[in-house]
Amino acid sequence: MFHVSREQGMALLSAAVIVLLLLVAIGLSMLSSGIFEGSIAETQRAGQDALSAAQSGVKDALIKLARDKSFTSTSGYFLPAGCTLNGTTACAKVIVETSQSACSQAIGANQDCIVSRGTINNATRKLEVILSVDPDSGKITTVSTKEL
Numbered sequence: 001m002f003h004v005s006r007e008q009g010m011a012l013l014s015a016a017v018i019v020l021l022l023l024v025a026i027g028l029s030m031l032s033s034g035i036f037e038g039s040i041a042e043t044q045r046a047g048q049d050a051l052s053a054a055q056s057g058v059k060d061a062l063i064k065l066a067r068d069k070s071f072t073s074t075s076g077y078f079l080p081a082g083c084t085l086n087g088t089t090a091c092a093k094v095i096v097e098t099s100q101s102a103c104s105q106a107i108g109a110n111q112d113c114i115v116s117r118g119t120i121n122n123a124t125r126k127l128e129v130i131l132s133v134d135p136d137s138g139k140i141t142t143v144s145t146k147e148l
Contacts, residue, residue, distance in 0.1 A: 046123035049090050051147075053079075053118030054127045057092030061114045062140070065096065065131065069138050072096050072112075085119045092118045104128060104148060110135055111143065 057079050064071045076095040078084075083091035095102045095115045103113035107130055114129040130143040 043123070046120050047125065049120045050118040050123040051125040051127075053090040053092040053120065054116045054125045055118070057094040057116030057118060058114055058127055058129050058145075060092075061094050061096050061116065061129075062131075065112065065133070065140060069133055069140075072098055074099075074102070085117070086122060086124070087119075088121060090118065090120045092116050103130070105130060105144065105146070 060079050061071075061073075064073075073094065073096045076093045079092045079094055083089060085091055085093060093116070095113075097103065097113050097115075098107075098111070100107060100113075102115045105113075105128065107113050110133050112131045112133060114131065115126065116129075117124060117126045119125075126148040128144075128146045128148055130145075132141045132143050133139075134141075
């Protein structure tokens with residue numbers, strides 16, 4: 001049959017070990033790549049959920065202002081009620097003010113500032129909306145919307 005010398009056997013064994021090491025390296029890189037991609041996707045999803053929570057807070061504040069033009073909440077309120085920021089469920093802390101203290105932008109007379117911070121896990125998104133409230137008609141107009 002085949003006759004393999006001792007030197008050829010050692011060379012064949014060395015080649016087999018090198019091929020196996022290459023296959024292990026490729027497998028580990030594929031595994032780490034999959035884990036990394038999953039982590040990125042989870043972070044992106046959490047960011048989107050936090051943004052949705054912040055947007056919900058802004059919409060809730062707009063509804064409260066539509067019902068009561070003088071509504072303010074300088075210490076803020078949570079949406080849903082009783083939630084905690086950076087918890088495992090989406091939560092928003094909403095502040096509605098007629099003064100400059102919560103707002104990063106200058107606000108004028110007959111203007112309100114809504115600051116809504118949405119969180120889930122460690123993802124946070126913050127929105128700031130400046131509104132103009134007509135004192136005669138009560139019409140509410142959005143002046144600016146900005147993500148901080």
